[in-house]
Amino acid sequence: MKRVKKKIFHDYIAKQGLKSTRQRDIILEAFLSSDRHLSIEELYLKLRAKHPNIGYATVYRTLKLFAESGIAREMQFGDGQTRYEHVGEGEHHDHLVCTGCGAIIEFENETIETLQKEVAAAHGFLIQTHKLELYGLCARCRG
Amino acid sequence: MKRVKKKIFHDYIAKQGLKSTRQRDIILEAFLSSDRHLSIEELYLKLRAKHPNIGYATVYRTLKLFAESGIAREMQFGDGQTRYEHVGEGEHHDHLVCTGCGAIIEFENETIETLQKEVAAAHGFLIQTHKLELYGLCARCRG
DNA sequence: CGCATCATGAAAGTGATTTTCACTAACATA
DNA sequence: TATGTTAGTGAAAATCACTTTCATGATGCG
Numbered sequence: 001m002k003r004v005k006k007k008i009f010h011d012y013i014a015k016q017g018l019k020s021t022r023q024r025d026i027i028l029e030a031f032l033s034s035d036r037h038l039s040i041e042e043l044y045l046k047l048r049a050k051h052p053n054i055g056y057a058t059v060y061r062t063l064k065l066f067a068e069s070g071i072a073r074e075m076q077f078g079d080g081q082t083r084y085e086h087v088g089e090g091e092h093h094d095h096l097v098c099t100g101c102g103a104i105i106e107f108e109n110e111t112i113e114t115l116q117k118e119v120a121a122a123h124g125f126l127i128q129t130h131k132l133e134l135y136g137l138c139a140r141c142r143g
Numbered sequence: 144m145k146r147v148k149k150k151i152f153h154d155y156i157a158k159q160g161l162k163s164t165r166q167r168d169i170i171l172e173a174f175l176s177s178d179r180h181l182s183i184e185e186l187y188l189k190l191r192a193k194h195p196n197i198g199y200a201t202v203y204r205t206l207k208l209f210a211e212s213g214i215a216r217e218m219q220f221g222d223g224q225t226r227y228e229h230v231g232e233g234e235h236h237d238h239l240v241c242t243g244c245g246a247i248i249e250f251e252n253e254t255i256e257t258l259q260k261e262v263a264a265a266h267g268f269l270i271q272t273h274k275l276e277l278y279g280l281c282a283r284c285r286g
Numbered sequence: 287c288g289c290a291t292c293a294t295g296a297a298a299g300t301g302a303t304t305t306t307c308a309c310t311a312a313c314a315t316a
Numbered sequence: 317t318a319t320g321t322t323a324g325t326g327a328a329a330a331t332c333a334c335t336t337t338c339a340t341g342a343t344g345c346g
Contacts, residue, residue: 019292019343055295078219096268107262115255116277123248124282125239132275134259139267162312162323198326203303293342305330
Protein backbone atom coordinates (compact mmCIF):
# COMPACT_ATOMS: atom_id res chain seq x y z
CA MET A 1 0.00 0.00 0.00
CA LYS A 2 2.71 2.42 1.00
CA ARG A 3 4.77 1.37 -1.97
CA VAL A 4 1.89 1.92 -4.35
CA LYS A 5 1.31 5.45 -3.05
CA LYS A 6 4.99 6.28 -3.13
CA LYS A 7 5.06 5.22 -6.74
CA ILE A 8 1.98 7.27 -7.56
CA PHE A 9 3.59 10.31 -5.98
CA HIS A 10 6.95 9.83 -7.67
CA ASP A 11 5.27 9.33 -11.02
CA TYR A 12 3.32 12.52 -10.49
CA ILE A 13 6.46 14.42 -9.56
CA ALA A 14 8.22 13.16 -12.67
CA LYS A 15 5.31 13.85 -14.97
CA GLN A 16 5.12 17.45 -13.76
CA GLY A 17 8.82 18.05 -14.24
CA LEU A 18 9.30 18.52 -10.49
CA LYS A 19 12.19 17.20 -8.49
CA SER A 20 12.56 14.38 -6.06
CA THR A 21 14.02 15.68 -2.83
CA ARG A 22 15.07 14.30 0.51
CA GLN A 23 12.44 16.41 2.29
CA ARG A 24 9.60 15.18 0.12
CA ASP A 25 10.55 11.57 0.76
CA ILE A 26 10.77 12.16 4.49
CA ILE A 27 7.38 13.89 4.58
CA LEU A 28 5.82 11.23 2.39
CA GLU A 29 7.04 8.44 4.64
CA ALA A 30 5.80 10.27 7.73
CA PHE A 31 2.43 10.93 6.15
CA LEU A 32 1.93 7.36 4.98
CA SER A 33 2.91 5.87 8.30
CA SER A 34 0.65 8.08 10.35
CA ASP A 35 -2.90 8.39 11.40
CA ARG A 36 -5.51 9.31 8.85
CA HIS A 37 -6.81 12.91 9.10
CA LEU A 38 -3.61 14.64 10.11
CA SER A 39 -3.37 18.42 10.16
CA ILE A 40 -0.32 20.24 8.75
CA GLU A 41 0.59 21.28 12.27
CA GLU A 42 0.44 17.72 13.58
CA LEU A 43 2.57 16.32 10.80
CA TYR A 44 5.02 19.19 11.16
CA LEU A 45 5.44 18.58 14.88
CA LYS A 46 5.81 14.86 14.34
CA LEU A 47 8.55 15.49 11.78
CA ARG A 48 10.43 17.99 13.89
CA ALA A 49 11.35 15.28 16.36
CA LYS A 50 13.61 13.53 13.87
CA HIS A 51 14.13 16.33 11.34
CA PRO A 52 14.30 19.68 13.15
CA ASN A 53 15.48 21.45 10.04
CA ILE A 54 12.42 20.81 7.89
CA GLY A 55 10.38 23.98 7.62
CA TYR A 56 6.68 24.42 8.12
CA ALA A 57 6.30 25.84 4.62
CA THR A 58 7.82 22.73 3.10
CA VAL A 59 5.40 20.47 4.93
CA TYR A 60 2.57 22.71 3.82
CA ARG A 61 3.68 22.72 0.19
CA THR A 62 4.35 19.01 0.13
CA LEU A 63 0.95 18.14 1.55
CA LYS A 64 -0.63 20.21 -1.22
CA LEU A 65 1.42 18.21 -3.66
CA PHE A 66 0.14 14.97 -2.14
CA ALA A 67 -3.39 16.19 -2.71
CA GLU A 68 -2.61 17.11 -6.32
CA SER A 69 -1.02 13.76 -6.96
CA GLY A 70 -4.11 12.02 -5.67
CA ILE A 71 -2.71 10.22 -2.64
CA ALA A 72 -4.26 12.64 -0.14
CA ARG A 73 -7.35 14.75 0.18
CA GLU A 74 -7.88 18.06 1.96
CA MET A 75 -10.63 18.06 4.58
CA GLN A 76 -12.22 20.56 6.97
CA PHE A 77 -13.89 19.38 10.13
CA GLY A 78 -14.83 22.72 11.55
CA ASP A 79 -11.95 23.03 14.02
CA GLY A 80 -10.28 25.67 11.89
CA GLN A 81 -7.53 23.42 10.62
CA THR A 82 -7.19 21.75 7.26
CA ARG A 83 -6.60 18.03 7.58
CA TYR A 84 -5.23 15.62 5.01
CA GLU A 85 -6.59 12.14 4.77
CA HIS A 86 -5.20 9.18 2.87
CA VAL A 87 -6.98 8.36 -0.35
CA GLY A 88 -7.50 4.78 -1.42
CA GLU A 89 -8.32 4.24 -5.08
CA GLY A 90 -11.98 4.75 -5.92
CA GLU A 91 -13.15 4.59 -2.35
CA HIS A 92 -15.36 7.17 -0.76
CA HIS A 93 -16.43 7.46 2.82
CA ASP A 94 -17.94 9.92 5.27
CA HIS A 95 -17.14 10.72 8.88
CA LEU A 96 -18.33 10.56 12.44
CA VAL A 97 -16.52 13.32 14.35
CA CYS A 98 -16.40 13.07 18.14
CA THR A 99 -16.82 16.49 19.72
CA GLY A 100 -15.46 15.04 22.94
CA CYS A 101 -12.08 13.56 22.05
CA GLY A 102 -11.76 14.68 18.46
CA ALA A 103 -11.71 11.13 17.10
CA ILE A 104 -12.70 10.78 13.46
CA ILE A 105 -14.39 7.56 12.45
CA GLU A 106 -15.01 6.67 8.82
CA PHE A 107 -18.06 4.97 7.42
CA GLU A 108 -19.61 4.15 4.08
CA ASN A 109 -23.25 3.97 3.17
CA GLU A 110 -24.31 3.28 -0.38
CA THR A 111 -27.95 4.02 0.26
CA ILE A 112 -27.19 7.53 1.45
CA GLU A 113 -25.03 8.12 -1.62
CA THR A 114 -27.89 7.03 -3.84
CA LEU A 115 -30.35 9.29 -2.09
CA GLN A 116 -27.96 12.20 -2.47
CA LYS A 117 -27.88 11.65 -6.19
CA GLU A 118 -31.66 11.64 -6.25
CA VAL A 119 -31.83 14.91 -4.34
CA ALA A 120 -29.34 16.49 -6.72
CA ALA A 121 -31.21 15.24 -9.75
CA ALA A 122 -34.46 16.63 -8.41
CA HIS A 123 -32.81 20.06 -8.34
CA GLY A 124 -31.12 19.75 -11.74
CA PHE A 125 -27.86 19.84 -9.80
CA LEU A 126 -24.65 18.15 -10.98
CA ILE A 127 -22.71 16.77 -8.02
CA GLN A 128 -18.95 17.09 -8.03
CA THR A 129 -18.20 16.13 -4.45
CA HIS A 130 -20.03 15.91 -1.20
CA LYS A 131 -19.39 16.02 2.45
CA LEU A 132 -21.31 14.28 5.18
CA GLU A 133 -20.24 14.55 8.76
CA LEU A 134 -22.05 13.44 11.88
CA TYR A 135 -20.88 15.34 14.95
CA GLY A 136 -21.48 13.99 18.40
CA LEU A 137 -20.01 11.75 21.09
CA CYS A 138 -18.27 8.49 20.35
CA ALA A 139 -19.02 5.36 22.33
CA ARG A 140 -16.14 6.05 24.71
CA CYS A 141 -17.00 9.71 25.34
CA ARG A 142 -20.69 9.06 26.01
CA GLY A 143 -19.46 7.25 29.10
CA MET B 144 -41.64 34.95 12.42
CA LYS B 145 -39.41 37.93 12.94
CA ARG B 146 -41.26 38.79 16.10
CA VAL B 147 -40.84 35.28 17.45
CA LYS B 148 -37.10 35.35 16.87
CA LYS B 149 -36.72 38.79 18.35
CA LYS B 150 -38.49 37.56 21.45
CA ILE B 151 -36.29 34.48 21.65
CA PHE B 152 -33.20 36.67 21.43
CA HIS B 153 -34.41 39.21 23.98
CA ASP B 154 -35.36 36.44 26.36
CA TYR B 155 -31.92 34.94 25.97
CA ILE B 156 -30.27 38.30 26.60
CA ALA B 157 -32.33 38.81 29.74
CA LYS B 158 -31.76 35.31 31.03
CA GLN B 159 -28.01 35.73 30.69
CA GLY B 160 -27.98 39.06 32.47
CA LEU B 161 -26.82 40.81 29.31
CA LYS B 162 -28.02 44.16 28.12
CA SER B 163 -30.34 45.21 25.39
CA THR B 164 -28.62 47.75 23.20
CA ARG B 165 -29.41 49.83 20.17
CA GLN B 166 -26.69 48.10 18.13
CA ARG B 167 -27.97 44.64 18.92
CA ASP B 168 -31.45 45.60 17.83
CA ILE B 169 -30.17 47.12 14.61
CA ILE B 170 -28.05 44.08 13.82
CA LEU B 171 -30.90 41.72 14.71
CA GLU B 172 -33.31 43.52 12.40
CA ALA B 173 -30.77 43.51 9.58
CA PHE B 174 -30.04 39.83 10.07
CA LEU B 175 -33.68 38.79 10.16
CA SER B 176 -34.57 40.79 7.08
CA SER B 177 -31.74 39.46 4.98
CA ASP B 178 -30.79 36.51 2.91
CA ARG B 179 -30.11 33.22 4.57
CA HIS B 180 -26.40 32.26 4.75
CA LEU B 181 -24.91 35.68 5.29
CA SER B 182 -21.25 36.13 6.16
CA ILE B 183 -20.12 38.56 8.86
CA GLU B 184 -18.53 40.68 6.18
CA GLU B 185 -21.72 40.83 4.13
CA LEU B 186 -23.88 41.81 7.07
CA TYR B 187 -21.32 44.36 8.18
CA LEU B 188 -21.23 46.02 4.77
CA LYS B 189 -25.00 46.00 4.56
CA LEU B 190 -25.21 47.71 7.97
CA ARG B 191 -22.60 50.33 7.20
CA ALA B 192 -24.88 51.92 4.64
CA LYS B 193 -27.34 53.09 7.28
CA HIS B 194 -25.19 52.83 10.39
CA PRO B 195 -21.58 53.74 9.55
CA ASN B 196 -20.62 53.84 13.19
CA ILE B 197 -21.29 50.20 14.01
CA GLY B 198 -18.01 48.35 14.30
CA TYR B 199 -17.04 45.09 12.70
CA ALA B 200 -16.29 43.58 16.10
CA THR B 201 -19.78 44.34 17.31
CA VAL B 202 -21.34 42.61 14.33
CA TYR B 203 -19.06 39.66 14.90
CA ARG B 204 -19.90 39.45 18.60
CA THR B 205 -23.60 39.91 18.06
CA LEU B 206 -23.76 37.17 15.44
CA LYS B 207 -22.11 34.83 17.94
CA LEU B 208 -24.79 35.82 20.39
CA PHE B 209 -27.48 35.00 17.84
CA ALA B 210 -25.99 31.55 17.49
CA GLU B 211 -25.90 31.07 21.25
CA SER B 212 -29.50 32.19 21.60
CA GLY B 213 -30.55 29.66 19.00
CA ILE B 214 -31.87 31.96 16.28
CA ALA B 215 -28.83 31.48 14.04
CA ARG B 216 -26.35 28.79 13.21
CA GLU B 217 -22.71 29.06 12.19
CA MET B 218 -21.87 27.37 8.92
CA GLN B 219 -18.76 26.78 6.82
CA PHE B 220 -19.08 26.17 3.13
CA GLY B 221 -15.42 25.94 2.32
CA ASP B 222 -14.97 29.49 1.02
CA GLY B 223 -13.02 30.51 4.09
CA GLN B 224 -15.80 32.60 5.58
CA THR B 225 -18.14 31.71 8.40
CA ARG B 226 -21.75 32.19 7.42
CA TYR B 227 -24.77 32.47 9.68
CA GLU B 228 -28.07 30.97 8.65
CA HIS B 229 -31.48 31.49 10.17
CA VAL B 230 -32.73 28.69 12.37
CA GLY B 231 -36.40 27.78 12.44
CA GLU B 232 -37.59 25.81 15.45
CA GLY B 233 -37.02 22.10 15.11
CA GLU B 234 -36.32 22.27 11.41
CA HIS B 235 -33.22 20.87 9.85
CA HIS B 236 -32.03 20.96 6.31
CA ASP B 237 -28.94 20.34 4.26
CA HIS B 238 -27.35 22.17 1.35
CA LEU B 239 -26.52 22.04 -2.30
CA VAL B 240 -23.61 24.42 -2.85
CA CYS B 241 -22.94 25.60 -6.40
CA THR B 242 -19.22 25.80 -7.07
CA GLY B 243 -19.99 27.96 -10.08
CA CYS B 244 -22.02 30.87 -8.76
CA GLY B 245 -21.86 30.23 -5.03
CA ALA B 246 -25.61 29.72 -4.71
CA ILE B 247 -26.71 27.75 -1.68
CA ILE B 248 -29.87 25.70 -2.06
CA GLU B 249 -31.51 24.05 0.91
CA PHE B 250 -33.15 20.65 0.93
CA GLU B 251 -34.57 18.19 3.40
CA ASN B 252 -34.62 14.43 3.22
CA GLU B 253 -36.05 12.39 6.03
CA THR B 254 -34.76 9.10 4.70
CA ILE B 255 -31.19 10.32 4.74
CA GLU B 256 -31.64 11.57 8.31
CA THR B 257 -32.93 8.17 9.33
CA LEU B 258 -30.02 6.38 7.71
CA GLN B 259 -27.62 8.71 9.49
CA LYS B 260 -29.12 7.74 12.80
CA GLU B 261 -28.70 4.09 11.91
CA VAL B 262 -25.05 4.59 11.01
CA ALA B 263 -24.45 6.42 14.28
CA ALA B 264 -26.23 3.75 16.28
CA ALA B 265 -24.14 1.04 14.63
CA HIS B 266 -21.04 2.81 15.95
CA GLY B 267 -22.42 3.51 19.42
CA PHE B 268 -22.21 7.17 18.47
CA LEU B 269 -24.52 9.85 19.87
CA ILE B 270 -25.29 12.45 17.19
CA GLN B 271 -25.43 16.10 18.23
CA THR B 272 -25.51 17.71 14.82
CA HIS B 273 -24.64 16.82 11.31
CA LYS B 274 -23.68 18.45 8.11
CA LEU B 275 -24.41 17.29 4.61
CA GLU B 276 -23.36 19.34 1.65
CA LEU B 277 -23.44 18.42 -1.99
CA TYR B 278 -20.99 20.50 -4.02
CA GLY B 279 -21.39 20.85 -7.76
CA LEU B 280 -23.06 22.91 -10.45
CA CYS B 281 -26.59 24.22 -10.16
CA ALA B 282 -29.03 23.93 -13.03
CA ARG B 283 -28.13 27.39 -14.30
CA CYS B 284 -24.35 26.93 -14.14
CA ARG B 285 -24.37 23.54 -15.89
CA GLY B 286 -25.30 25.48 -18.99
C1' DC C 287 30.96 18.84 -14.40
C1' DG C 288 27.91 23.10 -15.82
C1' DC C 289 23.93 25.43 -15.05
C1' DA C 290 19.02 26.17 -15.82
C1' DT C 291 15.38 25.01 -12.68
C1' DC C 292 13.14 23.68 -9.00
C1' DA C 293 13.12 23.35 -3.82
C1' DT C 294 13.91 24.90 0.81
C1' DG C 295 13.75 27.59 5.18
C1' DA C 296 13.23 31.83 7.50
C1' DA C 297 10.64 35.47 7.62
C1' DA C 298 7.24 38.55 6.03
C1' DG C 299 2.45 38.89 4.32
C1' DT C 300 -2.66 37.67 4.17
C1' DG C 301 -7.41 37.28 5.32
C1' DA C 302 -10.66 36.36 8.60
C1' DT C 303 -11.53 36.59 12.69
C1' DT C 304 -10.72 37.55 17.88
C1' DT C 305 -9.07 40.16 21.73
C1' DT C 306 -7.63 44.36 24.11
C1' DC C 307 -8.49 48.71 25.97
C1' DA C 308 -10.29 53.17 26.95
C1' DC C 309 -14.66 54.96 26.84
C1' DT C 310 -20.00 54.48 26.86
C1' DA C 311 -24.44 53.03 27.78
C1' DA C 312 -27.80 50.04 30.58
C1' DC C 313 -30.14 49.08 34.47
C1' DA C 314 -30.74 48.40 39.05
C1' DT C 315 -30.45 51.03 43.42
C1' DA C 316 -30.23 55.13 46.35
C1' DT D 317 -33.36 61.53 38.95
C1' DA D 318 -28.36 60.72 40.28
C1' DT D 319 -25.13 56.90 40.89
C1' DG D 320 -22.57 52.92 40.84
C1' DT D 321 -21.74 48.61 38.82
C1' DT D 322 -21.34 45.96 35.00
C1' DA D 323 -21.84 44.96 30.26
C1' DG D 324 -21.16 46.84 25.47
C1' DT D 325 -18.86 49.43 21.86
C1' DG D 326 -15.42 50.85 18.34
C1' DA D 327 -10.77 51.31 16.89
C1' DA D 328 -6.83 49.19 16.78
C1' DA D 329 -3.75 45.55 17.85
C1' DA D 330 -3.19 40.65 18.16
C1' DT D 331 -4.09 35.78 16.64
C1' DC D 332 -4.33 31.92 13.78
C1' DA D 333 -3.63 29.18 10.08
C1' DC D 334 -2.05 29.38 6.28
C1' DT D 335 0.61 31.46 1.91
C1' DT D 336 4.04 33.89 -0.45
C1' DT D 337 8.58 36.02 -0.91
C1' DC D 338 13.37 35.86 -1.32
C1' DA D 339 18.10 34.56 -0.86
C1' DT D 340 20.38 30.29 -0.85
C1' DG D 341 20.82 25.33 -1.82
C1' DA D 342 19.75 20.85 -4.44
C1' DT D 343 18.62 18.33 -8.73
C1' DG D 344 19.37 16.28 -12.86
C1' DC D 345 19.61 16.69 -17.97
C1' DG D 346 23.28 17.54 -21.45
